Every structure is written in C-alpha cells, then in structure tokens.
Amino acid sequence: MHATGHVGAGHADDRTLEVASAQLRAANPDTVGTAPIDPSGAVDWERAVSGWLAAHDANDFLAGDDEGSRARVRLLGLLDQPGGLEFLVALADDVMRPDSDRAAASSVSRLSHALGRDGEFEQLRVPFRVYFELALGAGFAPVLPSVGAWFGRRVVRHYLNPLVVSFDEGFEKRWLEYGAIGGLRPIAAPVGVRAIGNRQADLQLALVEQLVAETGAASVALSLSAVARLGNGGLGSAARERIVSREVERLAHLAQLARSTETQLIFEVDQYRDLDLTLAIVLRLLDRPENERLSAALTLPLEYAESFAALQRLVTWAEDRRARGGAPLTIRLAHADELVDEGDTARLHRWQPRALADPAVVFGNLQRMLDWALSPARLVGVRIVLASYLVHEHAFAWRLARMRGALRSLEHEFRHGVAPAAAAAVKRSVGGIRLRVAVVTPYAKARAADYVVRRLRELHGRLGTSGLPDAVPVPSEGPRDHGLRRVTDADPVSPEGREWFDAVADRVRELVRAGASSAHRSSVETTQQLSEQLERAAAAAPAWAERRPETRAIVLRSVAEAFAYARTELVAAAMAESGVTVCDADHEVTQTIDLALSLAESAEQLSRVSNAEFAPVPLILALAPRTSPIATPAAGALTAIAAGSAVAVKPAPQNRRSVAAVVATIVDGGVPGELVVLLPPLENDEVRDLVEHPFIERVLLTGSRHVAKRVRVWRPEIPLLATTGGRNSIIVSDSADVDRAVADLVISAFHNAGQSPESAGTVLVVGEHERFVSLLTDAVASLATEPPQGLTTAVGALSRAAERGVRTSLTELAEGESWLVQPRQLDDGGRLWTPGLVHGVQPGGARHVAERRGPVLSLIHVDTFDEALDLQNGIGFGLTAGLQSADLDEIARWLDSAQAGGLAVNRPVTGALPSRHPLVGWNRSSIGITRAPGGRLQLDELGTWRPRNPQPDESVDLA
Numbered sequence: 001m002h003a004t005g006h007v008g009a010g011h012a013d014d015r016t017l018e019v020a021s022a023q024l025r026a027a028n029p030d031t032v033g034t035a036p037i038d039p040s041g042a043v044d045w046e047r048a049v050s051g052w053l054a055a056h057d058a059n060d061f062l063a064g065d066d067e068g069s070r071a072r073v074r075l076l077g078l079l080d081q082p083g084g085l086e087f088l089v090a091l092a093d094d095v096m097r098p099d100s101d102r103a104a105a106s107s108v109s110r111l112s113h114a115l116g117r118d119g120e121f122e123q124l125r126v127p128f129r130v131y132f133e134l135a136l137g138a139g140f141a142p143v144l145p146s147v148g149a150w151f152g153r154r155v156v157r158h159y160l161n162p163l164v165v166s167f168d169e170g171f172e173k174r175w176l177e178y179g180a181i182g183g184l185r186p187i188a189a190p191v192g193v194r195a196i197g198n199r200q201a202d203l204q205l206a207l208v209e210q211l212v213a214e215t216g217a218a219s220v221a222l223s224l225s226a227v228a229r230l231g232n233g234g235l236g237s238a239a240r241e242r243i244v245s246r247e248v249e250r251l252a253h254l255a256q257l258a259r260s261t262e263t264q265l266i267f268e269v270d271q272y273r274d275l276d277l278t279l280a281i282v283l284r285l286l287d288r289p290e291n292e293r294l295s296a297a298l299t300l301p302l303e304y305a306e307s308f309a310a311l312q313r314l315v316t317w318a319e320d321r322r323a324r325g326g327a328p329l330t331i332r333l334a335h336a337d338e339l340v341d342e343g344d345t346a347r348l349h350r351w352q353p354r355a356l357a358d359p360a361v362v363f364g365n366l367q368r369m370l371d372w373a374l375s376p377a378r379l380v381g382v383r384i385v386l387a388s389y390l391v392h393e394h395a396f397a398w399r400l401a402r403m404r405g406a407l408r409s410l411e412h413e414f415r416h417g418v419a420p421a422a423a424a425a426v427k428r429s430v431g432g433i434r435l436r437v438a439v440v441t442p443y444a445k446a447r448a449a450d451y452v453v454r455r456l457r458e459l460h461g462r463l464g465t466s467g468l469p470d471a472v473p474v475p476s477e478g479p480r481d482h483g484l485r486r487v488t489d490a491d492p493v494s495p496e497g498r499e500w501f502d503a504v505a506d507r508v509r510e511l512v513r514a515g516a517s518s519a520h521r522s523s524v525e526t527t528q529q530l531s532e533q534l535e536r537a538a539a540a541a542p543a544w545a546e547r548r549p550e551t552r553a554i555v556l557r558s559v560a561e562a563f564a565y566a567r568t569e570l571v572a573a574a575m576a577e578s579g580v581t582v583c584d585a586d587h588e589v590t591q592t593i594d595l596a597l598s599l600a601e602s603a604e605q606l607s608r609v610s611n612a613e614f615a616p617v618p619l620i621l622a623l624a625p626r627t628s629p630i631a632t633p634a635a636g637a638l639t640a641i642a643a644g645s646a647v648a649v650k651p652a653p654q655n656r657r658s659v660a661a662v663v664a665t666i667v668d669g670g671v672p673g674e675l676v677v678l679l680p681p682l683e684n685d686e687v688r689d690l691v692e693h694p695f696i697e698r699v700l701l702t703g704s705r706h707v708a709k710r711v712r713v714w715r716p717e718i719p720l721l722a723t724t725g726g727r728n729s730i731i732v733s734d735s736a737d738v739d740r741a742v743a744d745l746v747i748s749a750f751h752n753a754g755q756s757p758e759s760a761g762t763v764l765v766v767g768e769h770e771r772f773v774s775l776l777t778d779a780v781a782s783l784a785t786e787p788p789q790g791l792t793t794a795v796g797a798l799s800r801a802a803e804r805g806v807r808t809s810l811t812e813l814a815e816g817e818s819w820l821v822q823p824r825q826l827d828d829g830g831r832l833w834t835p836g837l838v839h840g841v842q843p844g845g846a847r848h849v850a851e852r853r854g855p856v857l858s859l860i861h862v863d864t865f866d867e868a869l870d871l872q873n874g875i876g877f878g879l880t881a882g883l884q885s886a887d888l889d890e891i892a893r894w895l896d897s898a899q900a901g902g903l904a905v906n907r908p909v910t911g912a913l914p915s916r917h918p919l920v921g922w923n924r925s926s927i928g929i930t931r932a933p934g935g936r937l938q939l940d941e942l943g944t945w946r947p948r949n950p951q952p953d954e955s956v957d958l959a
Contacts (some may be wrong), residue, residue: 008896057816072162072420076459078126085460087111087121088159088344089453093886096160097449099771100734103887105141105148105378107735108155123565130155155442162417163455164191164438164448167207171439172215183432187266187413190228191440191448193739196746197778201229206442207252212257212265218278219297220258221266221436224278227251229782232273235582235791237503240277242792247281247535248288255291264295264330270338273305273493279310283317286329292321297330297385302366303339303355311369318381326776332413333369334387335362337454348907350488366393373402383436387413389458398430418458447739479570487564488725489586500568501791502889504582507572508789531693533677534619537646538695540674541618545644549607554599556642560596563589563634566665574629574658579797579831581788585910588631592662595635598644598915598934606643606939616943617697620691623711624651625703626799627755627853629658634931635914636700637666637676643942645698646675650690653681654799688714698942702757705851708927720928721941723921725757726877727851728909731868731894733885734767739886740906743774747908748882749857750783750835753796758880758902758910758919762841762848762858764868773859777837780857785826785834795855802828806854809836809847816840817847823856849875865890873899878922880909899923901932 054056078084104755112134112593114120133790137151149178165171167190188211195201205227222239224230230245234240258265267282269275282298285291293451298314300307311331336342339355356362366386371542373384374397386397394412401410413424413434423529434636438455440448491497563570567589574585622636633649640647651659663678682690687707691699691714698719701708705724712720732741732750748760765772786793802810802825809834810823823836835855841847845860862868881900885891891905901920902909912919914934920926929941 016881028450030300053830067606071158072417074127075159075162076420078124078140079456080161081124083121083124085456087114088122091156091454092153092160092449092456094735095149096156096452097737097886098735099738099769100148100767102145102607103733103735104152105137105145106887108134108137108148108152109141111152116600127395128657130158131507134946146879159335159578163452164440167439167441169209183700184752185218185428185432185434186416187219187221187434187436188215188439189221189436190226190265191438191451192223193450194225195229196739196743196782197324197775198782199778200775202229205250205303209254209257211439212254212261212263215262219266219434221265223268223269223270223274224281225270225274230274230277234277235492236462236498236505237891238505238790239501239792240280240498243277244280244284248285251281251285252288255285255288255294259294260290261734262295264297266297266299266330266332268332268334268337269301270336271342272301272306272336273342275301275304275306275310275491279314286326287322292324292326295327295330299331299332299334299387300369301336302362302369302388303336304335305356305365306354307333308365308369309374311373315373315378315382320381322381328381328383330383330385330434331373332385332387332565333366335389337451342916348557349491354493361595363393363396367396367749370397374404374406374410376404379406383409383411384457385411385413387423387434387436389415389419391425393417394422394426394430396657398426415455418455423664456859487560487590487597489583489590493732501570504571505789505791507568508575511572511576511788520797527689530679530690534648534693534695536674537648537677538618541616541644541646544646544672544675545616545618549603549605549644551645552642553603555670556596556600556603556638559638559666559671560600561642562665562669563593563596564795566661566668566765570658570665573661574655577657577790577820578626578629578655578799579788580629580752581793581796582791584796585630588628591631591913592634592638594913594915595631595636595933599638599938602939603642603644604934605936609945611948612945613948614644614939614943615946618646618927619695620645620647620698620700620942621696622649622702623699623703623707624645624649624655624659625689626652626654627703627757629655630662632702633659634662634666635702637663638700639700639933639938639942641671641675643939645942646677648677648679648690648696650679651681652799653683656681666766691715691718705927706922712927716900719941721931722759722920722927723879724925724927725851725879725921726925727762727849727875728758728877728882728900729762729764729872729875730760730761730770730882730884730909731764731865731872731903733865733868733883733887735887735890736770736772736884737886737906738769738772738775741772742779743886744882744906744908744958745776745854745857746779746783748904748910750780750795750855751908751910753798753833754835754855754857755799755853755911756812757853757925758911759853760880760882761852761856762860764871765861766865766868767863773820773839774912776857776859780835780837783835785832785855788831795835797827798833798854799831802833803830805846805852809852809854809856814842814845814847818946843871851877861868863894869894871899873897876924879919879925880904882907882909901925 137148141148571585620640624633701722708722821837841858878900880902918932918935920932
C-alpha cells in the first residue's frame, strides 16, 4: 500500500489513508475513540497542511542574522543541489566519524579531488572557503594528517553544525537563548550509541545526569540502550528480571536529580527489542514512592504495531498513578530512529522484521493510536506528544484533538535542524512546539555521525513539506522457513522466543539433576561389537545408495524438520554437558538445519551431471571435535547420508550425550538406523584402529590439526577431508567504525569461549586507536562469565580444563605484553574462565602464530594497512579472516589479497550459516581434500565418478 501524490500540496489519496487506518483498527474493534475518525475529515487536515505551509517561509523558523541561521541556509542550499546529499554524507561518514586523523585526512584529500574537474562532485556549487579548506587539507594530508583532518572538520562544522549542539563551555548560554524564544520548549537529547560495556554505559549515563543537574534544561531525553547494557532484553524471564532490577537501581540517582531540578525525563526507544524492556524498567522506577511526582515521558515508536497495546497499558497505569496523587505521564508517539540497523539485524538472523514497512500503514497506526487516546476519559492521567518531522501527521493530530476538545493534552515536537518549514508552520498555528536538540560532547562527535546521516536523509527528502515518505524497501527474500517450525536462532524479544528460553532453562536444570544417568550410550562396547556394527552399516549402504537422489533429499528435509522440533532437547543437552551458552547451542542447531536443507539440494544435483555417474563409498568415518556438540557431528553424519553412504560417528568424550541426541534426531527424521553407527568416545590407539578398519573408506574431520596429521600417518592412502582451523585474525583499519568494530570483535573472539575453529584470536590494529582500545577493554571486561545453565552468561565454559598452550595463554605473558583484561579462573575444574585481553603482543610471537583456542584476544599494533595484511597472511593458516574498514579502496585490496577460506568485512567472522557462507580452510587450515560444507561441490569428493555410456551422435560436426 502506497500513498499517491503529496499531502503537503493537498493531493493525498484519502482512500489509501482510510484503508491503512482501518487495517490497523480492525484488530481491536473495541478500542476506537469517542468520536470515530471521519474519512472526510482528511480533507480538512490536508487543507490545514496547505494553509500552514503557504503562510510561512520555509526558512523563517528561528530565523536571524546569527551564524546558526546562516548555517541552516547553507545546509539546505547544498542539499538542494544534485549530489549535495552524497557530499554531506561523505563528510559525516568519512571525515566526522573516524577517530584517526590519518583516515579523516585521507578522506579530505579524496573529497577535495572529487570537487575538482571531472570529479564526482564537480557540479556542486560550494563557497570558495570550502574549496580552499579542503584543498589545504588535501595538501597537508600526506605529511601532517592532523592538520589535514583539522581543515576537513572545519568544513564539517561549516555545514553540519545546525544538526547538533556541542556540549562545551558555551552550552548553557546557547540553551538559555533557545528557552527565551517564545513558543519553544527545548529538549536536551544527548547523542549516544548502544552500550556494549559497563564503563561506556556509566559514562553516557553520567552525561545525562550532568545535563539534568547543571544546565537548567527543563526536559532531557535518553535511550536506555545507551545508558544500560540491555543486550537483547534478557534470555528468558529470570535474565530479564535481573536486568530490570539492576537498571532500576542504576537509574535511582538520575531520578533523584530530576526530582530536585524539576526536570522531565524522556525515555526514548530506538529499536523494537528495547520497547518492552524500557517500559518495564521505567514503570518500576516510577512506581517507587519517592518518584510519585517525577515527571516522565515514555516513547512509543509508530513503526511497531505492538505500540498500540503498550499505549493502552500505559494509559491504564497512568490513571492508577494519577488516582494515587502522582504526576501525569507523558506518552510520546515518535518514529523509530534505527530502522535500518534493525532491518539489517533481522535479515542477518532471518528474523521476521518487526517494523511496519509501508508509510501509509505507519500513518494508519498513528491514526489508530490517536483515535483511541485523544478522549477526555483517557486523558485523565496522560498527555500526548507527537514527535514527527511529517507535517501531515501533526495536522491530523491537531485536527482530531480540536474535534475532541483535547488540544490542551496534545503537544507537537520537532527535531532541531530538521523540517524547518513544518516546524515554523506548526509553531505559529498551534501556539508552541517542543524542540528536540541533539547534544554531543566535543570528545564524542564521531558517535554523532550516524545521527547526522539520518537527519541529512530526512532533510533531503523534504519530508516535512511533501507528505508521505517513500516506503521502506522490503527485502525480496524474507526469512526462509521451508515450512519448518523454526530455522532461525531464537528471537529473544519475541513472545515465542522468551517462552522457548524459559523452557530450555527448565530442561537444563532437569538434565543437570539427572546427571550421567540420563546420557545416551553407544551400543558399541567391545572391539568385536565395533567391527560387527561397521560391517552391518557397510552392508546396508548399497541399498541406500541405490535410492534416487531425490528420495534421499526428501529424507534430509525430513531430518531438518526433526532438528527443528528437537531444538529444545538438543540445546539443553549441549548446555548441560559441554558448557556452551544457550545462544551458541541454539545457533548450532540452526546451522545444522540449514546444512541439511543445503545437502538435500546437493543430493539432487548428483543425478543431474551429464555423462557421469556418482558412486558413493559404503562407509565414512566422521570424527567429531570436543568444541562443537551439535553442528559439526551432525554435519559429518548428514554429509555422508546425503552422498549415499553409511556413517560411523565418533564423539569426543566431552560431548557424548549431545552427539547421541544428534544421532537419535537423524534417525527420527527418517534415516535408516542401521546407516548411522554411534561409536563410543574412543581415544588414541582405539581411534587408530578405527581409522585403519578396512570398511572405512573416507574420513571427515573438523578440529585439531594434530589429529588430522595423525590420521595421515596411520593410513596415508585413505582420502581425508579435514578442516583444522588455526590462528585467525581481524584487521581494524584506522577508518573503521569503532563502535561497530568492537561489537563484532567481541562476537568473533568469544563465540563458544573462543574454541571454535573460526574464532578470531588476534586483532591487528592499524595506527593509533585509543578509543577503540578503551571500548574493547570495557566490552571484554563487562562480559558475564557464569555457568551457562542460568542463561545469563555471555562466555561459556571450556570443553575441558585449560591445559598446555591454552592455560599458558590464560595465565602467562611474554616480554612486552600486558593485560588489559586479565582472565580469572572461576571454578575448581579449570573450565570456567573470564575472558582476557592482551596488549603489546609482538608479531611472530606465540600469541600471534600458535593455535591456541580459548577466551583470550591479543592486540598487535601496526603502522600501516599493508603491514597488517602481511601479518594476517603470513602465519600460514587460512580458515577465516576479518576486516573492519570504511575505506572502499582498502576493502577491495583486502578482498583481492586475503588468504583465507572465509572472509568477513565489517561483520563477525563466526556464526555464518553454511548455505550463505560455505567455509573451507586454506593453507595450513586444511589437510587432504578440501570441501566447503554448504557449497555447490560439498558431496563430490565423497565417492567416485564413473562415465556413463552416452549414445554416439549420428553425425559429428568438427567445424
């Protein structure tokens, strides 16, 4: 559904808006307002829009001869030009964002050349001052990058200052000037980022407290995601309750400051995952007796259909509070500000997007909420604020409130620097507006880059004067479910996800209480039984191989369904036995389902090769590592089954129960039981006997290079397909987005306690990255490390007690190294360790080149990108490699030069699904035949190919 025409010009499609509203209201027919929305009334508010905009100059809002007014004119003038938006976005992304002077200066040089002849921005008309300062910056960039960056940042201030206000010595004076403007109520809104460390959250909370205590601001806005570590809202009820209780205590001092200064606290919500948790924390905070008179506002994003139910809940709560003598609650209806990031996260995890994509439906949601709320009976305990840059939304709200006699309970809010025409029109017509002013500290202006880019796009679209925006693009391929119950990781913020996490926690407790008595056991206990089982499996294999590949594909899809239904049991078994976290175990099940579906497609392809026929071997041995209780043993077994072979699965002693559950699930999915042999966790000479057994014709191995080399020695002639990991690294360029790089690094380094073959153990830091190191230190130190049964830990246990190289990396330092975060052993058995971060690691040292898998991350500082690339490629391994960079030239060079089977740019190196990112080791990260699970040729080496005998053509044309 899309709106036609421009509302601001009085040409909206009334029927579109009526239908959008009706769709949303139909879900709750009992909750309409006292005076139903009249579709014909749309004409009135559209005429109001036209009148408002015709009566006022687009640039008269806060007009004057001061520098701020002139800067607004400069900004709008440049945005009006073709290429103006792209130039300004480049200033924000490439000059404002980088912490590194060298990266910023390099971007200044590029932009200077782009403004010149034959450059990308040659047609832009910019003041001579801008040309001159960029040219000076370009000249200084190679020799004095700090000076080059300084000139570039002057240009940033020249254009982008209207969008943010610096929290410096002159802030209070400027704030008083805002407050002196009639009909204007300014709101101080510090620009922050989603906190990934405790210290970062504390610093951002301290800034909010300072604004409340020292500036005289009547209203201060904050996002709990910036001042608290909300994560995904807690995994299950117990974890969520811990977050709520902790954050209520942390916010108590802020509430006390707000009470003493009579400041209104405005709690904003930027993403869906924060909505319910923000409401829970704030309402519990306000329920404290001392906060009875605290003025507060809660934000409900218009893009989420669930905001309507939240509105009803808040109105009921506010009525009760008002009846007890408490202060009224302000409910702020606003547009979510991080929809792009939220959509990226949903697509990455294959979660259903939560945001309404069609702007007309979003407007219908607003209509529905206002229709219900703007009723005298429901306004007893609340006030409504509409925070929007869209003038037609303000016109509709104003028209409806006037019709209902509720104008005194409705306020209008705009962002400083955005939609000045709409703000001016509404301000003069309704008598006053709230103005949200983005506040940024001088040392944190890089964090404002994302905010500035979003505002530039709003300004460029002239959304404040042209009505409905274009629809948010919807991905052509949504989450693939293949008809299964769930093939994605659990969504922690969905009701189904929360129930599932609670069910897992209950099942884990049951398994822990039951102990070893609940473990599945192999039916093989003696050498004679082993030989008999292998012989039976090999004898059953030909009948399976004779089945049509399409039939095997049907069985594999049935197995995928079986894993989807057994997810809770599989995850609980892995957590109870191996100590992996719930998220790591859940993702292993998702990877298994994804691979089963991919293998089904590959099995079908085997019969479509022209003039060749695939002949599987009877029996394949799959050696499972101790570090992966579900995905890797399942991958070995399913790969053999897909090829048409029988399989013998040897688990590690540390996860025999989990592997038994995997094998049982495969059989439950329809694979004949005689084809899958679950072996006991054999060790040393017993493994050698197994490898040398004459029925074994292929060996699949993922894990230790040491074990793979021993297999080659024991039986050199057998085809071995081994992926062995190694020492993986990530380059952090001086142009990287520091906040996102830290978040990705934490995932990459400490997934499965750093034990996964693809985990990153080394970070190659290019240039001086003081803020990066500080943020990474904070993030690592803040990771919760607890027994995984409670679902609250971020770092799981080691699969076995730390010994040899792993213990050395956790406890000892080489010359020149120092701990930024020192690991601590938390249990008597040596399996549970807090994560570590080591500074001063030397190239070529053990922490750089040795294969040690544990929760320790090493930092190596280098001067140039080329040096980092040489160190990344030089150690001889090549399973995964990562790059964090915003420089397109660097990214292109790296993609051409990096020597690894899996490459990740500006994302974690771990956790990819096989069908999306087939992973194969290069160099020393593989032994024997290489194959990529999830790739097109993943089955081709598991048998032999023999020619079919095609009929010769009657004639042969040699021309």
